[in-house]
Amino acid sequence: MTYAAFRSIGAYVPEKILTNEDLSKMVDTSDEWIVQRTGIKERRIAAKDERTSDMGVEAAKLAIERSGLKLEEIDMVICATISPDYFNMPSTATIISTKLGLGNITAFDISAACTGFVYIISIAKAFIESGMKKNVLIIGAEKLSAITDYTDRGTCILFGDGAGAAIISATDNKDEAIIDVHTGSDGKYADLLMTPNGGTGSPHDSIGQEAGACFMQMKGNETFKVAVRTLTKDVKEILAENNISSDEVKHFVPHQANYRIIKAVGDALKMRDDQVVLTVEKFGNTSGASIPMAINDIYESGKLKAGELMLLDAFGGGLTWGSALIPFSPVK
Numbered sequence: 001m002t003y004a005a006f007r008s009i010g011a012y013v014p015e016k017i018l019t020n021e022d023l024s025k026m027v028d029t030s031d032e033w034i035v036q037r038t039g040i041k042e043r044r045i046a047a048k049d050e051r052t053s054d055m056g057v058e059a060a061k062l063a064i065e066r067s068g069l070k071l072e073e074i075d076m077v078i079c080a081t082i083s084p085d086y087f088n089m090p091s092t093a094t095i096i097s098t099k100l101g102l103g104n105i106t107a108f109d110i111s112a113a114c115t116g117f118v119y120i121i122s123i124a125k126a127f128i129e130s131g132m133k134k135n136v137l138i139i140g141a142e143k144l145s146a147i148t149d150y151t152d153r154g155t156c157i158l159f160g161d162g163a164g165a166a167i168i169s170a171t172d173n174k175d176e177a178i179i180d181v182h183t184g185s186d187g188k189y190a191d192l193l194m195t196p197n198g199g200t201g202s203p204h205d206s207i208g209q210e211a212g213a214c215f216m217q218m219k220g221n222e223t224f225k226v227a228v229r230t231l232t233k234d235v236k237e238i239l240a241e242n243n244i245s246s247d248e249v250k251h252f253v254p255h256q257a258n259y260r261i262i263k264a265v266g267d268a269l270k271m272r273d274d275q276v277v278l279t280v281e282k283f284g285n286t287s288g289a290s291i292p293m294a295i296n297d298i299y300e301s302g303k304l305k306a307g308e309l310m311l312l313d314a315f316g317g318g319l320t321w322g323s324a325l326i327p328f329s330p331v332k
């Protein structure tokens with residue numbers, strides 16, 4: 001039997017920092033309100049000429065180097081993003097693949113908003129377990145600042161830019177294997193979180209090319225409630241189905257949307273503070289990039305060791321959600 005192992009991690013954050021103080025000069029808000037309601041203090045903003053693919057490339061270089069693989073051993077690239085270089089083609093994955101010099105391999109994007117990274121883990125796992133691919137480069141990369149309305153205080157305080165990447169490889173050692181991945185969706189909540197314009201539902205010829213046509217819009221409070229309810233149910237199910245207790249999880253790595261959502265789900269699982277990975281304070285919500293950026297954070301600070309069990313959970317536009325139980329399995 002062939003299994004899929006989570007071999008390595010990498011991330012990239014842009015240099016420029018946008019603080020709550022900065023935002024309070026742009027919209028009617030305050031550091032106190034933002035910290036109290038979200039836990040966010042600052043977020044990173046990509047340079048004007050820095051594209052989603054550029055950030056994805058930097059994160060991928062680290063993940064590849066740390067995996068010990070040669071470029072020619074990678075046989076597929078998947079990118080999760082809602083802020084691609086181009087709507088809708090070419091895919092950001094093909095651009096990243098070519099910039100890295102990976103050759104003519106399979107490369108494509110998926111759209112599952114903040115759940116994107118969990119979705120691409122499940123896709124990589126399926127391709128590997130079926131024997132179709134051996135080493136898959138997965139990337140979550142976002143330049144959300146390009147689709148954020150900086151006059152809307154309900155959304156602009158939340159989002160930031162960045163990228164994370166991982167290598168998922170075939171193994172015959174069951175102890176190294178990704179244990180389980182859950183993914184779900186419910187389109188009846190589509191209007192809670194969307195970029196309403198620019199697609200066939202509201203094409204460019206009907207909206208013109210005015211600035212802001214493709215900005216994100218969110219019904220934050222309703223999204224918050226569905227997020228807490230759905231995530232709590234999903235993470236409890238994945239643990240129960242795999243007969244794993246919260247205690248056995250070394251690192252709970254939630255999507256970094258809002259500290260209060262993370263805390264509510266963590267409390268429902270009886271997670272201790274030392275189990276919960278938090279980067280929301282310094283990076284805000286980077287959608288598909290947030291989970292790999294958080295994993296990279298514990299990796300680079302020396303907290304993530306071989307064999308340790310991670311529980312991921314994510315929730316985002318669609319609505320979509322997902323969770324995963326993954327031992328960190330670098331090549332020995």
Ligand code: ACO
Nearest residue numbers: 029033037113114153154220221223224257258315316317
């Ligand atoms: N500063 C000051 N006041 C504000 C701000 C702000 N930045 N934003 C909203 N307010 C005001 C509102 O106008 C409202 O005022 P009112 O009572 O006079 O009408 C009041 O604060 C409360 O507004 P709520 O929207 O109810 O505030 P809430 O506590 O829900 O916090 C937030 C808003 C932070 C957006 C929260 O709802 C949230 O985090 N939602 C979930 C986001 C999420 O998880 N999204 C999914 C992933 S994202 C993706 O997929 C791309």
